[in-house]
Amino acid sequence: MNTPLWTDLPDGIAVHVPVEFSFQENLKYLSRSTNECMLEIRDGKVYKAIQAGQEVVMVEIGPDKSGGLHVRFLEKSGGISSQLREDIAFYIRDWFDLDRDLAPFYETAQSDALLSQTAKSFYGLRIMGIPDLFEAVCWGIIGQQINLAFAYTLKRRFVEAYGSSILYEGEPYWIFPSPQRIAALTAEELKPLGFTARKSEYLIETARLIANGQLNKEQLLRAGSIKEAERMLTSIRGIGPWTANYVLMRCLRFPSAFPIDDVGLHNSVKALLGSERKPTRQELLQLSANWAPWEAYATFYLWRVLY
Structure with missing residues (x-):
């Protein structure tokens, strides 16, 4: 039973x-x-x-x-x-x-130089998801080429300006802005929040695609392969491979999603290896050769080394 x-x-x-x-x-x-x-x-x-x-x-x-x-x-x-x-x-x-059955991931991690101790240190950690596609894409776009602290500040401004909330014990608890709300904006309206003109355009254009039914979670999950889902996402202006793989791991739950160019991942590997420099892309490909099909979990655990 x-x-x-x-x-x-x-x-x-x-x-x-x-x-x-x-x-x-x-x-x-x-x-x-x-x-x-x-x-x-x-x-x-x-x-x-x-x-x-x-x-x-x-x-x-x-x-x-x-x-x-x-x-x-x-x-x-x-x-x-x-x-x-x-x-x-x-x-x-x-x-x-x-x-998600994580037993195979932990088995993979046991024999991996970067993951063996990391997996033990954070045992039981799951990839905390972002179930809503629009929120996941927005968070990916917001985080592009800025530090994590400023990304959280921009997200808070965005949510408090355009989201909705309910009160509990006198405090507001926020619901992420709907794509319909953001689709109706102009880039100029997002400028006072601290967004660049391009990020504003990316957020609004993605909101319009989702609001119009041209992009949805089910469509991406039916893509047939992670590569096709990534291609569908990267065909959208403002979504490159890093943002696409971030969405694939945090929202669509592909365990093999791999934001290989992530700065935080590179810094974690550098710290664990005790190196004076970050790994090259080729070196990271070699180091991650045995992670498949758990690249997303490997990345998430290595992020936790630093933050």
């Missing part, structure tokens, strides 16, 4: 997790910036507004006694329907990548 993915509770749901999962390791990742605007962490729990269809539910996520996740529904007028409970459960499973 199959183990249920989640169970109803009087105040929410219990989301069941695989053996290779550590809530604390994922919480540490979510805590990496004090400027994160899409959630709040207090007393070892995550507070977040989750949009499921047309509904928005405020949740508290923490560990339960069995090692799973206790998801408590905090405020929602009209109660929580069975369908909404299921939608929230699947959102959280996707967000924490809970349906």
Whole structure:
């Protein structure tokens, strides 16, 4: 008999997790910036507004006694329907990548010079996802050629200017701007937030593609291969190989997505090797030769070495 993915509770749901999962390791990742605007962490729990269809539910996520996740529904007028409970459960499973069997990744990591100790240090960490395609693409575009701290600042300005929010205990919890809202803007309107003219254009053009139904998650997942999905993304102005692979790993969940030109990845490898210089692309290809098909997880774990 199959183990249920989640169970109803009087105040929410219990989301069941695989053996290779550590809530604390994922919480540490979510805590990496004090400027994160899409959630709040207090007393070892995550507070977040989750949009499921047309509904928005405020949740508290923490560990339960069995090692799973206790998801408590905090405020929602009209109660929580069975369908909404299921939608929230699947959102959280996707967000924490809970349906991924990581045993083969850890087996691969054991014999890899860069990954063996890294995988032990962060055991149970999952690639924390960005389930919404528009949010994932925006975060990829926002982060291009700037440091992480400034990327978080730009995201906060963007979300607070054009997103929606719900109040819980007097504090706003934000929902990412809809593509329809951003599609109606001009590049000039984003300029006061600190975006360059080109980034503004990229964000608006992508929003229009998604709002018009020309780009969606299902279409990319049906592409037939990761290379074809990458080609579809890189055909869009403002999305290069790095941004495409970032979206492929964080939103579309391709474990072999590989942002090989990522500066953070290069710096992590440099630090682990004790080298005075970052690896060349060819050197990184050689170092990663045995990572397949886990390049995305290898990258995510190596990022955690630095941040």
